[in-house]
Amino acid sequence: MSTITLASKRRRAALRTLAFMSPWLIGFAVFFAYPLISTVYFSFMHYDGFRPPSWSGTKNWTYVFNDYPYFWPALRNTLWLVLVMVSLRVVFGLGVGMLITKIRTGTGVFRTLFYLPYLAPPVAATMAFAFLLNPGTGPVNAILDKIGIPAPGWFNDPTWSKPALTLLALWGVGDLMVIFMAALLDVPREQYEAAELDGASAWQRFRYVTLPNISPIVMFAVVTGVIQTMQYYTQPLIAGKVASGVIQGAGTQFEPGYPEKSTLTLPQLVYNLGFQRFDYGSACVVALVLFALSMVFTAFLMRRRGGLNLAGD
Amino acid sequence: MTQVLDKPVELRTPVSPAERTARRKALLEWIGVHSLGVAAALFFTLPFVFVFLTSLMSDTQALSRDLIPHTWEWGNYQKVFDTPGFLTWWKNTLIYAGLGTVLTVVSSIPVAYALAKFRFPGRNLSLMLVISMMMLPPQVIIIPMYLFWAKQLGLSGTLWPLIIPMAFGDAFSIFLLRQFLMTIPNEYLDAARVDGCGDLRTLLKVVLPMARPGIAAVALFQFFYAWNDYFGPQIYASENPGAWTLSYGLESFKGAHHTDWNLTMAATLLVMAPVILVFFFAQKAFVEGVTLTGVKG
Numbered sequence: 001m002s003t004i005t006l007a008s009k010r011r012r013a014a015l016r017t018l019a020f021m022s023p024w025l026i027g028f029a030v031f032f033a034y035p036l037i038s039t040v041y042f043s044f045m046h047y048d049g050f051r052p053p054s055w056s057g058t059k060n061w062t063y064v065f066n067d068y069p070y071f072w073p074a075l076r077n078t079l080w081l082v083l084v085m086v087s088l089r090v091v092f093g094l095g096v097g098m099l100i101t102k103i104r105t106g107t108g109v110f111r112t113l114f115y116l117p118y119l120a121p122p123v124a125a126t127m128a129f130a131f132l133l134n135p136g137t138g139p140v141n142a143i144l145d146k147i148g149i150p151a152p153g154w155f156n157d158p159t160w161s162k163p164a165l166t167l168l169a170l171w172g173v174g175d176l177m178v179i180f181m182a183a184l185l186d187v188p189r190e191q192y193e194a195a196e197l198d199g200a201s202a203w204q205r206f207r208y209v210t211l212p213n214i215s216p217i218v219m220f221a222v223v224t225g226v227i228q229t230m231q232y233y234t235q236p237l238i239a240g241k242v243a244s245g246v247i248q249g250a251g252t253q254f255e256p257g258y259p260e261k262s263t264l265t266l267p268q269l270v271y272n273l274g275f276q277r278f279d280y281g282s283a284c285v286v287a288l289v290l291f292a293l294s295m296v297f298t299a300f301l302m303r304r305r306g307g308l309n310l311a312g313d
Numbered sequence: 314m315t316q317v318l319d320k321p322v323e324l325r326t327p328v329s330p331a332e333r334t335a336r337r338k339a340l341l342e343w344i345g346v347h348s349l350g351v352a353a354a355l356f357f358t359l360p361f362v363f364v365f366l367t368s369l370m371s372d373t374q375a376l377s378r379d380l381i382p383h384t385w386e387w388g389n390y391q392k393v394f395d396t397p398g399f400l401t402w403w404k405n406t407l408i409y410a411g412l413g414t415v416l417t418v419v420s421s422i423p424v425a426y427a428l429a430k431f432r433f434p435g436r437n438l439s440l441m442l443v444i445s446m447m448m449l450p451p452q453v454i455i456i457p458m459y460l461f462w463a464k465q466l467g468l469s470g471t472l473w474p475l476i477i478p479m480a481f482g483d484a485f486s487i488f489l490l491r492q493f494l495m496t497i498p499n500e501y502l503d504a505a506r507v508d509g510c511g512d513l514r515t516l517l518k519v520v521l522p523m524a525r526p527g528i529a530a531v532a533l534f535q536f537f538y539a540w541n542d543y544f545g546p547q548i549y550a551s552e553n554p555g556a557w558t559l560s561y562g563l564e565s566f567k568g569a570h571h572t573d574w575n576l577t578m579a580a581t582l583l584v585m586a587p588v589i590l591v592f593f594f595a596q597k598a599f600v601e602g603v604t605l606t607g608v609k610g
Binding site for chain 1: 346350367375376377442453456540541544560584585589596
C-alpha cells in the first residue's frame with residue numbers, strides 16, 4: 001500500500017478521466033476536428049468526386065464571392081431572417097410567455113396547445129403550411145377572400161415567401177414560450193408590489209421591473225435564434241420545393257430558392273454546390289463562411305455572464 | 314356557520330367603491346387575458362384542424378376551397394399506409410431514432426459526468442469545444458463526412474453514417490446532461506466514495522438514479538432529432554428508397570401524389586402524430602429539458 005505514491009494516484013485519476021471522456025474524444029477527432037481541417041483543405045482544391053483533387057489556390061473563394069449567383073442572395077436572406085424572423089419570434093415568444101403566466105383558468109390546456117406546434121416535425125409542418133397558404137386552394141386565402149382582404153401569394157411570391165416562413169416560425173414559438181415563462185416566474189414578486197405602490201403603470205412595470213430581470217434570457221433567445229437562423233435549412237427548402245411544384249420525388253434536381261432565390265439560405269448552398277454541381281471545393285468555401293458566422297455568435301453566447309454556466313461547480 | 318349567522322350585518326356590508334372598481338378591474342383583466350388566450354389558441358391549433366379536415370376530404374374536394382369535408386373519407390389513411398414504401402419508412406425511422414437514442418445516451422453519460430464532476434486540466438476547454446460542436450451547422454463538415462462514409466466506407470444508401478456517430482457522444486446531449494449533473498450535490502458522490510464505491514459504481518448506482526429526469530429529457534430530444542432529421546437522410550439515403558425515413562419520404566409522397574392534398578395531409582399528420590403522442594406521455598421531462606438547455610444551470 002505504501003507504494004502508492006502521489007504520482008501514481010494522479011496517473012490513475014488521469015486515466016479515469018480519459019476513460020470517461022473517451023467516446024467524445026474519439027467523436028471530436030473523427031467527426032469534428034478531422035472534417036473541419038479537411039474542409040479547409042478542400043476549399044483550396046478543385047474536386048468533383050471523380051478525378052483526384054488538384055490544387056486550385058483561391059479560385060473557389062473568388063468563384064463563390066464573385067461569380068456564384070446564389071451566394072449574396074442567400075446572405076441577404078439570412079440577414080432579413082435575422083432582423084425580422086428572430087426579433088418577431090423573441091417578441092412573440094415573450095408575449096405568449098407573459099400571457100400564459102397571466103392565464104388563471106385552464107392554464108395547463110392553454111400551455112399544451114401553445115407548445116404543440118413546436119413539436120411538429122419541420123418537414124411535416126412546412127408541408128402543412130404550404131397547403132394552408134396555398135394561393136389557389138389553401139384555407140387561409142379562402143378565408144381572406146371571404147373577408148375581403150387581398151390575399152398574398154405566400155410561398156409563390158418572392159416578397160411574401162419569407163413572411164410566410166416567419167409565420168411558420170411564429171407558429172412554432174413553443175420553445176421560447178417555455179423559456180420566457182420560467183424566467184418571468186422567477187422575477188421577484190416584491191419588485192412588482194413596490195412598483196405598484198409607487199403608482200407605476202402596466203407599461204412602466206414591464207419596462208422597469210420585468211425587462212431588466214429577464215434581459216439575460218432575452219439575450220439568450222436572440223443569440224440562439226441567430227445561430228438557428230444560420231442553420232435554417234429544411235423549412236425554406238421544402239417550402240420552395242412544394243410551392244414550385246416541380247418535385248417528382250425526393251432526390252430529383254431542384255434549383256433552390258424558389259421563388260426567385262427568395263428562400264435561399266447558406267446551408268442550401270453547400271448542398272447545391274456539393275451534391276448538385278459536384279463542386280466540392282466551392283461547397284467547402286460556403287461551409288467555412290457558415291462556420292465562421294456560427295462561431296462568432298457562439299463565442300458571444302459563451303462570453304455572456306451566467307448564460308451557459310461554464311464556471312464549473 | 315353559526316358565526317356567520319351571528320353576524321348577518323357583516324355579510325350585507327356594501328362593498329366599498331374602491332374595492333368595487335378593483336373587482337371590476339380584475340374581472341375585465343380576466344376577460345381580456347382569456348380572450349387573448351383563446352385567440353392565441355386558435356392561431357396555434359387551427360393549422361392542425363385544417364390539415365385534419367383536409368385529410369378526410371375526397372380527392373376532388375381537397376382541390377376546392379371548402380373547409381369542411383362533404384363526405385368523411387377515413388379510407389384516406391388506409392391509402393397512405395398502402396402506399397409502397399410507407400411502412401418501410403416507418404421501420405427505418407424507428408431504427409434510426411431508437412438505436413440512435415440508445416447509443417447517444419449510453420455514450421454521452423460518462424462524458425457529461427466527467428465534465429460535471431471530475432477536475433482535470435482542459436476541462437473548460439473541452440466544455441467549450443462541446444458547445445462549439447453543438448452549435449456547428451451539420452452542413453459545415455458534410456463534404457468530408459460524405460466522402461468518408463460514401464467513398465471510403467461505401468455506406469451511402471444506408472442510415473449507418475447517421476447512426477454510428479451517435480456511439481461517440483452527441484454534443485447537445487453531453488451539454489444538457491452535464492447541466493443536469495451539476496445540480497447533484499457533491500456530498501452524495503463523497504458519501505459513495507467513503508463507502509468504497511469506485512467511479513463507475515458511483516456513476517451507475519448513485520448518479521444515474523438521480524439523473525433520471527435529465528436522461529429522459531436527453532433521450533426525448535435525441536429521438537425527436539432523428540425523427541425530424543431531413544438533411545442527414547437526404548445526404549446519405551436519397552439514392553436508396555429502402556433506407557428512407559418518414560421525414561425524408563414525406564416529401565416524395567407529395568411528389569407522387571402531386572395534387573392529392575388530402576392524402577398528403579393524412580401522411581403529414583401520420584408523421585406528426587407519434588411525436589405528439591410521445592410528448593403527452595413525457596411532457597414533464599420535455600419541458601424540464603427545454604428550460605435546462607441554457608436558462609437554469
